[in-house]
Amino acid sequence: MNEKIETSGIKGTEESQAGMSKGHVLDLKLPIGWLLSAYGLLLGIYGLVTKKEMYEKSLGFNVNLGWGVLMLVVGGAFLLAAFLKRNKKT
Amino acid sequence: MVPVITLNAVDYAIIAGYILVMILVGYSLKKYMKTGEDFFLSGRSLPGWITGLAFLSANLGALEVIGMVANSAKYGIATVHFYWVGAIPAMVFLGIFMMPFYYGSRVRTVPEYLKLRYNEATRGLNAISFAVMTVLMSGISLYAMAILFEKLLNWPFHVSIVFAAAVVLLYVVWGGLSSSIYNEVIQFFLIWLGLLPIVFLGLKEVGGFAGFVAKLKEPMLHSIKYLGTSQNPLGVGWFGVVMGLGFVLSFGYWTTDFLVVQRALASKNINSARMTPIIASFPKMLVPIIVVIPGLVALAVLPQFSGTSGALPRYDDTLILLMKHYLPNGMLGLAITALLASFMSGMAGNVTAFTTVWTYDIYGAYLRRNKSDAHYVKVGKWATVIGILVSIGTAYIVLSFNNLMDYMQLIFSFFNAPLFATFLLGMFWRGATGWGGFFGLLIGILTAASHYVLYKVGALHYGSQMAANFYGAWWAWLAAFIVTIGVSLFTAKRNPEELRGLVFGLTPRIKASARWFARPAVWGTLAIALAILLNILFW
Numbered sequence: 001m002n003e004k005i006e007t008s009g010i011k012g013t014e015e016s017q018a019g020m021s022k023g024h025v026l027d028l029k030l031p032i033g034w035l036l037s038a039y040g041l042l043l044g045i046y047g048l049v050t051k052k053e054m055y056e057k058s059l060g061f062n063v064n065l066g067w068g069v070l071m072l073v074v075g076g077a078f079l080l081a082a083f084l085k086r087n088k089k090t
Numbered sequence: 091m092v093p094v095i096t097l098n099a100v101d102y103a104i105i106a107g108y109i110l111v112m113i114l115v116g117y118s119l120k121k122y123m124k125t126g127e128d129f130f131l132s133g134r135s136l137p138g139w140i141t142g143l144a145f146l147s148a149n150l151g152a153l154e155v156i157g158m159v160a161n162s163a164k165y166g167i168a169t170v171h172f173y174w175v176g177a178i179p180a181m182v183f184l185g186i187f188m189m190p191f192y193y194g195s196r197v198r199t200v201p202e203y204l205k206l207r208y209n210e211a212t213r214g215l216n217a218i219s220f221a222v223m224t225v226l227m228s229g230i231s232l233y234a235m236a237i238l239f240e241k242l243l244n245w246p247f248h249v250s251i252v253f254a255a256a257v258v259l260l261y262v263v264w265g266g267l268s269s270s271i272y273n274e275v276i277q278f279f280l281i282w283l284g285l286l287p288i289v290f291l292g293l294k295e296v297g298g299f300a301g302f303v304a305k306l307k308e309p310m311l312h313s314i315k316y317l318g319t320s321q322n323p324l325g326v327g328w329f330g331v332v333m334g335l336g337f338v339l340s341f342g343y344w345t346t347d348f349l350v351v352q353r354a355l356a357s358k359n360i361n362s363a364r365m366t367p368i369i370a371s372f373p374k375m376l377v378p379i380i381v382v383i384p385g386l387v388a389l390a391v392l393p394q395f396s397g398t399s400g401a402l403p404r405y406d407d408t409l410i411l412l413m414k415h416y417l418p419n420g421m422l423g424l425a426i427t428a429l430l431a432s433f434m435s436g437m438a439g440n441v442t443a444f445t446t447v448w449t450y451d452i453y454g455a456y457l458r459r460n461k462s463d464a465h466y467v468k469v470g471k472w473a474t475v476i477g478i479l480v481s482i483g484t485a486y487i488v489l490s491f492n493n494l495m496d497y498m499q500l501i502f503s504f505f506n507a508p509l510f511a512t513f514l515l516g517m518f519w520r521g522a523t524g525w526g527g528f529f530g531l532l533i534g535i536l537t538a539a540s541h542y543v544l545y546k547v548g549a550l551h552y553g554s555q556m557a558a559n560f561y562g563a564w565w566a567w568l569a570a571f572i573v574t575i576g577v578s579l580f581t582a583k584r585n586p587e588e589l590r591g592l593v594f595g596l597t598p599r600i601k602a603s604a605r606w607f608a609r610p611a612v613w614g615t616l617a618i619a620l621a622i623l624l625n626i627l628f629w
Contacts, residue, residue: 025118025119025268026119026268028140028272031111031114031115031272031276032276034111035108035111035276036279036283039283039424042100042103042107043100043420043421046100046420047420050418050420054419055418057416058291058417058418059291059294059295059416061291063291063418063420063421064420064421067283067287067421068420074283
C-alpha cells in the first residue's frame with residue numbers, strides 16, 4: 001500500500017514508516033500529576049495562612065484551601081497511575 | 091490605567107509554573123523529533139485518550155470560552171445548541187464514517203486527501219486558503235490575548251505579544267505536533283480546574299436552578315421551546331439551527347478543519363483514530379457546564395446585567411466580571427493561567443497546522459519536490475518561525491483594524507461549509523471527479539461570499555446576523571453539492587485503482603472488534619443518545 005500513496009515527491013517516507021518512529025515518548029500523567037500536585041500544595045498552604053476576610057467574595061468558602069486539596073488529590077492520582085504503570089512494565 | 095484585577099505573588103507563581111511545564115515538555119521532546127512523521131504527525135503513535143482530549147482542546151480555545159460565556163449571557167440556554175446540536179453529531183460522524191478514509195489512506199493533511207481523491211487544483215485551493223486563514227487566526231489569538239491581559243492586568247501589550255510568541259515558538263520548534271498535543275491535554279485539565287469554582291459559587295449564590303427560574307426570563311431558560319416563536323433569543327428558527335448550524339457549519343468545521351483533524355491523524359492505529367472524536371464528544375457535552383451556567387449566573391447576579399445601570403453591558407466581559415466577582419487571589423491566578431493556557435495552545439495549534447500544510451502541500455508540492463525527509467523537517471521548523479512572525483505581524487494589523495477579528499470566523503465558514511460537501515461526495519460517491527470537486531468547492535465559496543454581501547447591502551433579509559450566517563452556510567453547501575455532482579457527470583472519471591482506500595465501496599471494510607467496548611459505533615451511538623437526552627432535558 002505504501003507504493004500506491006503518492007507523497008507529493010517526498011522521499012524517505014517508506015524508510016520512516018519501516019523504522020517505527022516513536023512519537024509518543026512522554027507519559028503525560030507525569031507532568032499533569034506534578035503540576036496539579038504543586039498547584040494543590042501551593043493553594044492549600046496559601047489557603048491556610050490567609051485571613052477569612054479574603055473569602056467574603058467567594059461566599060465565605062476558603063476556596064484556596066478546598067480547591068487546593070482537591071487538586072492535590074487529583075494530581076496525586078495521576079502520579080500514582082503513572083507509577084503503577086511503570087512498575088507493571090518492569 | 092487601573093487594572094480590573096490585581097494579581098499577587100501566588101497568582102504569578104501559578105502562571106510561572108505553567109509556562110515552565112510547557113517549555114519543559116517541549117524540551118523533553120526535542121531529541122525525538124527526527125523524521126517528518128515525528129515532527130508533523132507525532133509518529134502516528136498517540137493513544138486515543140490523548141488525541142481525543144487534544145481534539146477537544148484544540149477547539150476549546152480562550153476565544154471560544156469567552157465568546158460562549160458572552161453568548162449565554164445574550165441568548166440564555168439556547169447557547170447549548172452550539173454543543174449538543176452543533177458539535178456532537180458531526181464529531182461522531184467523523185469518527186465512525188470518515189476516519190477510515192482519512193487515516194486509512196495515510197494522508198498527512200486534509201489538502202493531501204483532496205489531491206489524491208480529486209486533483210491538484212482542489213488541493214491547491216484548499217491548502218492556500220487554509221494556510222492563510224490559519225496563520226491569521228494565530229495572530230488574532232495572540233492579539234486577543236494581549237489586549238485582554240492589558241485591560242485586565244495591565245500587562246504591556248508588546249511584552250505579552252513577544253513573550254507568548256517566544257514561548258510557543260520554543261516548544262513547537264522543539265517538539266512539533268507532539269508538543270502542541272501534550273500541552274493541549276494539560277490545558278484541558280486547567281480549563282476545568284480554573285473555571286469550575288465560578289460555576290459552583292455562582293450556583294450557590296443564585297440558589298440552584300430554582301434560582302435561575304425565579305430570576306431570569308423564561309425564553310432564556312429553554313433551548314428548543316422558543317425557537318419557533320417571536321421571543322426566540324437566537325433570532326434563528328428551526329431550519330437555521332438544524333441545517334445551518336447543526337449540519338453544514340458543524341460538519342464543515344469538525345470534519346474538514348485540519349486543526350482538529352490533525353490530532354486524529356496522530357493516533358497510533360485506525361481504532362484510536364476513529365475513537366478520537368468520539369472520545370472528545372463526551373467532555374464536549376459537558377462544556378456547557380463551564381460556559382452556559384456562568385452566563386446565566388452573570389445575568390442573575392451581576393449588577394451590570396440587571397439593567398438598572400442603564401448602559402448595555404459588554405457581553406465579552408462576562409467571564410472576566412465573574413472572575414473578579416468570585417475569585418480571591420490564588421484561585422484567580424489559576425483561572426488566569428487557564429485562559430493563558432488556552433490562548434497559547436490555540437496559537438500553537440494554528441501554527442502546527444499551518445506548518446504542516448505549508449511544508450507538505452505548498453512547499454513540497456509546488457516549490458521544491460522530491461527532497462529528503464530531513465530537508466522537509468528543517469523546512470517545517472523554519473516555517474514555524476515564519477508562521478510565528480507572521481502571527482505577530484497580524485496581531486499588530488488587528489490592533490489597527492479591529493474588524494478583522496469579527497470577519498475571521500465568518501470567512502472560515504465561507505470555506506468550511508462548501509468543503510464539507512466536497513468531502514461528503516468525495517468519501518461516499520465514487521463518481522465524483524477531480525474537476526467536479528474543484529468547481530464545486532470554488533462555486534460554494536463564491537456562493538457563501540455573495541450571500542454575505544447580499545445580506546449586508548440589504549438585498550436579503552434575516553432575523554439576525556446569526557441567522558444570516560447559518561443560512562449562508564446552508565446555501566453555500568448546497569451550491570457546492572449540486573455543482574460537484576453536475577460537473578462530475580460531465581468530466582473524466584478517475585481510475586478506480588487510484589481511489590482504493592479513499593472512497594466508500596473501494597475500501598476494505600473495517601472488521602468490527604469482537605469486544606463491544608472497543609467499537610466506535612457503540613460509543614458513538616451512546617454519545618448521540620446522551621446528546622438527544624440533554625436536548626430533551628433542557629428543551
